[in-house]
Amino acid sequence: MVVPDYQMLGSVERIASELSDDPPRPLIMWNPRLISEDVGVGVNVRKLRRYFLSSFSTVYSMRPLASGAVFRCYPGLWKVFYDDKDRRGRYLLAKELISKPDSDDLEMIFGNEENKAEQNPTFLSQVVGIFSSLNRFMKAISK
Template identity: 75%
Template sequence: MVVPDYQMLEYVERIASDLSDDPPRPLIMWNPRLISEDVGVGFNVRKLRRYFLSTFTTVYSMRPLPSGAVFRCYPGSWKVFYDDKDRPNRYLLAKEMINRPDAEDLGIIYGDVEDKSEKGPSFFNAAAGIFSSLSRFVKVISK
């Protein structure tokens, strides 16, 4: 499935259920958007995460951030990178994790990195950095 969204959730769940028969077959989703920010983060979203999305394994993920990136290539661990201030367009590994880092984890990791540096990036630099972050990260991991 390519970019399934929240409106297709019932359809996606039905297909996943059909594929889970014996023998189970994989369901591959490219850039799923099954949680809508318009709906909020209430009980239904928590239930969706707990009972449906938790049954999936993320095999490849690359998420650019204003001051770094999060990456995973299965079966490897989740890797959090931050921008190398001494060498532009390069990343340094901040931390490896078994589980996908959430916003709180990233805040702690990047807080530690910023505490080690003298001055963190300005708001403008951080906002502009996200646009070039993905292409830089692809170049770094492809070497």
């Protein structure tokens, strides 16, 4: 499935159920958006996260950040990288984690360096920073 969103949740659950027969077959989702922050965090969202999404394993993930990136390639650990200030376009490994880092984990790892570097970034500068970070990260892992 390519970019399934929260409006397709019923269909995704039905397809996953059909694929779980004996023998089970994998369901591969590319960039799933099954939780909408516009809808809010209610009982249904918590139930979805707890039961349905917890049954999936993330096998490949790359998330660029303003000053680094989060990466995983199954069966490896989740890796948090930060920009190497001495060598432009390079990353340094900050930490490896067993589970996907949440915002609290990332805040502890990065501290408040992003806020110190840029007090009130514009939307455009944030977008440019993310794409620049993604480009540097792709080059760094391809070497």
